[in-house]
Structure formats: structure tokens, C-alpha cells
Amino acid sequence: MSFFHRLPRAFAGLLLAFAALPSFAQTAAAPAAAPASAAAPAAAPASAPAPSTLDGRIQEVKGDVIRLNRDLLVLEEELLFPANTQVALFVSMDVGKLFQLESVQIKLDDKLVANYLYTPLEVQALHRGGVQRVYLGNLRAGTHELVAFFTGQGPHERDYKRGATVKFDKGTEPKYIELRIKDSAGKLQPEFDVKVWQ
Template sequence: MSAHAPFIPCLRLLSACVIALSACMPAWAADAPAEAASAPAVAASAPAESASAPAAAPQRLDDRIQDVKGDVIRLNRDLLVLEEELLFPANTQVAVFVSMDVGKMFELDSLQLKLDDKLVASYLYSPLEVQALHRGGMQRVYLGNLKSGEHEVVAFFTGKGPHFRDYKRGAMLKFEKGADPKYIELRIQDSTGKLQPEFDIRVWQ
């Protein structure tokens, strides 16, 4: 377990507070006009040239709220990045991604991922997610920790193959984990020579 693990619950609590603060901001904006309406009636006797001041005040308030919301979003993002760095130190981190090249011969439905004979990820794909992969997108399906040494990754792909037949294939790769992060790609591509999909696992160098 990482030495920073005791700080993770505090980070998650702080992140939740940040999100709650962001959600409350529209309510603050809604309360502002009501507070302005309760001002003393003596303000009505002010000179005509000051009539533009109340109109400008809500605009300034809106601008300030938008600035604070932007700060909250950036803070929440930084907290999530910090939590990820604490949970997955660089010397033990391993990440697995899925990509699809063309993909006309295979329609992906689901994926199962095993590391060292242990199921670490199982995912069902929607049509929109498959389209995103066809357009060149890459999905991270797993992020975890592995000690140094030799490991084995196995992926099972299920979907529709040529002629819309049920298709299930597996791919396996043994790799060496050193002191640096390890990034692995599960790649689905069409083989025009074999007229069927191919499934490949490679380690980024």
C-alpha cells in the first residue's frame, strides 16, 4: 500500500465538497435579485443617472460566479489528478488502452481483461462508443499497480464478425514490468488478406 494512502479519503471528501459548492452557485445567483429587491425605498429617489448601476450589478455578479465556477472545476480536476498520482505511483503503474483500426470486419460488443489470470476489467460497449473508436479514439479500460517482474495480460473480445456472425477471440502477451510506468494497447484491426479481424496486444516503448 502507498505511504500516501491515508490521504486519499481526505482528497475524496475535499473533491466532493468542491462539487457541492459548484452545484450551489446557481442558487446563490437566484437569491441575489431577491436581496436587491428588499433594499430601502429611499433608493428610488436617487438621481436618474444612477439607474444604470442596479442593471450592471447583476452582470458583475454573474461574471464573478462564472469565474468562481471555473476555479472550482480546475480545482476538482487537479484533485483528481493528485489522487490518481497517489494511488498509482509511476514505479508501479500499468495502464491498458483499447483502439480500433478501421473495424469494418468486427463490431465490438464487450471486452474482458485479465492480468496474471485475474479479471481486472469487463466492459460493454454502446454503438456511440464503438463509433468513437472507429474515428480514432482510444479508451483506457484499466489503470492499476504491478510490481516489477514478468506478467501476463489476456484480453477477450466479443462481438459480430464477418457476415454478422457471433465472434469471440482472445489475445495474450507476456511482458516485463520495470521501474517505469507501463502502457499496453489492445488493438483491433482488419486483415484484408484474411478477410477477418485481428486482435493484437502491444506494449508502448
């Protein structure tokens, strides 16, 4: 089902959720009626909506809005980046004690597609096993060349700028490519390579 066919149904669900809430006027009128019904205290609590019930409904609507927003983001991504042209690039780090990453620059077919500067917290997340999606775009079928440049500090706080290149074939399926930073224990130097996931 396409994005435009699913969109009205999602909004209809949200409108129904809001319709289930009591109106503001009804909620505001309940406290004003309380002094008039002071002679019959048992009837007042029955006519006013319980705060916990109202809070529960509000939380349900918030949950519906969050789920709807997530679904819309997924549909938008499917619309903008169809599977037959989609290419995604990721950055990961294995140990990474020999290299302090500062930036990554990526070129696809001699065209700059990503240039990212890292904060210390982002580098720590990569050290803990995080994987960052640094680029998502469209690429026609055929043979392509990817060049990635890694900039940072290596052993003995020396400035490093290293590159990694790979040629790959793009078919009708999505293509996922991982830019990996690894430590070479034998050479005591960082290594950079590119892995194309099939």
C-alpha cells in the first residue's frame, strides 16, 4: 500500500482518539457546578470525570501520536528512498584505541555526499559498539566507486588522514556499506576498510 493510501487512515485514527476525549467546556463546567450540588455530595463525584480516567485517555492519545509520527517517518523514508535505488553508509569502530576519530568525508563517484565532524560523546558511543548511519541516498544500478577519508589523531598524538576506496555494483536491492576503523596490533597503527553487505 502506498504512502498516500495509508496516510488518511492514520489521520482518521488520530482524529477518533481526540474525539474520545471530553471537551474542554465539559471539563471546565464540572468545578463550577460543584457549589450548587453541595447538598448532595454523593451525586457530584458520579457526574464529574475521574482525573485518572482523563489522564489515562490523554496518555493513550500521546501514545497514538508517537506511533503515528513513527509510521509517517517510515513511510516518508520509503517514498524518498525506494529499495531499488537506496544506498546507506555506516561508520563503526572496532576497539579504536590507536585512533581518535575527528571527521569522516565520503565521496560517491567523485561527488561529496557526506562530511561529518564528531563530538567526544559520539566517539565514545562508537567505542562502545555503536554504529552511525552517516548517509542515506539514492543510487542508480551499475558500478560505483566509494572513497572515504578519516581524519583524527593516531598513536603519539600524530595527525592522521587516511583513505579507503571500494568499487561495488548496485543492483535492484538496497545496498548497505560499512566504513570500519580497526586497530592493527601487529603494526600498532589504525586500519580503515570498507565492507559491502550483501
